[in-house]
Amino acid sequence: MSIEARYNEAKKQYKKWNIDVDQVLKELKKVPISIHCWQGDDIGGFEVNQQELSGGIDVTGNYPGKATTPEELRNDIEKALSLIPGKHRINLHAIYAETDGEVVDRDQLEPKHFEKWVNWAKQHELGLDFNPTLFSHSKADDGLTLAHPDKQIRDFWIEHCKASRNIAAYFGKELGTPALTNIWIPDGYKDIPSDRLTPRKRLKESLDEIFADTIDEKYNLDAVESKLFGIGSEAYVVGSHEFYMGYALKNNKLCLLDTGHYHPTEVVSNKISSMLLYSNKLALHVSRPVRWDSDHVVILDDELREIGLEIVRNGALDKVSIGLDFFDASINRVAAWTIGTRNMIKALLLAMLTPNEYLKQLQEEGNFTDRLALMEEFKTYPFGAIWDYYCEISDVPVGETWLDEVKHYEQTVLKHR
Ligand SMILES: C[C@H](O)[C@H](O)[C@@H](O)C(=O)CO
């Protein structure tokens, strides 16, 4: 049976539940995923004086073929994009600036250092998002940045964050879609602090200074990302969830929830509805923590499916900015992007192919038997036929055939680096 014939058969099954699959695919096509560039080079970046990765995050593995130049990184992203259905965004960190061999410290970065990224994004009709990089730098060596007791250090990072917002606004203006500037800092202490309040006060003041200049939301949106702990900040992280939730709500910023930044049994899917009751916008870093914030490649597990459902059934596709954040250097990096991003899209499609309104009604009626029975039965509905058809009409490989393309790319390009 052809892919189209299988699709038409599958469609009939969803039709029984008033799910218009053609319409679903049109909607899905409009949802951009912000794909993080840093999977392609193990968060190395291209600074002239590149420093070792710090900030309490770690990339493990030594799979050959990592991108060593901006051109290589862009080529690898292009390869991954050719295997992923839909139109997406690329998420950059400040360390991906291109300064033509000149040493430009982070507080001095300007839009011109990202001109090549913008030209490339225009060529491929991609939106861009941005992150100041407050790690892998001598001024972050003691694990403190915006909350540092030394004003000079704080000021340096404040200037970097301001510069980053201007760079993001430039992306937004040039590309006609607002860039999300996400601030994540590593600040914290390895051991039990004697004062939790003072560093948080300093962080609050630093953020107030960073955001003092208003930037049109047409061009730039600001997000703040919390964390529970990092390597070297096990006992205390200044920018905790509560800290940023309060800050974001009070200052009209987006809270960014990273799925690896919570206690092991705490899930982001359960936070989305609450957060959206108090804020009209929310951002995600979808990752896969294995026992800790390990940033494994996203798989189609229960939590990913639940995140998809929470976004879709609450009508929040235009409120939640979906970004990815994983970095695995033990497997082919183009495959990592492809697996993780295809899975994120699959989770959204699965959610759209669920009779959400009817299931809500069952719950309201207290009919938990039917609710459970249907939720389980829908797990074996012919989703694969719809997904394959979506890939076909999106001109990307169907099923696992994308892997052959990655293998070919590995043999012809990655192996020769
Ligand atoms: C590269 C980092 O993963 C990223 O900036 C940050 O979002 C993070 O999640 C740190 O744990």
Ligand SMILES: [Mn+2]
């Ligand atoms: Mn993150």
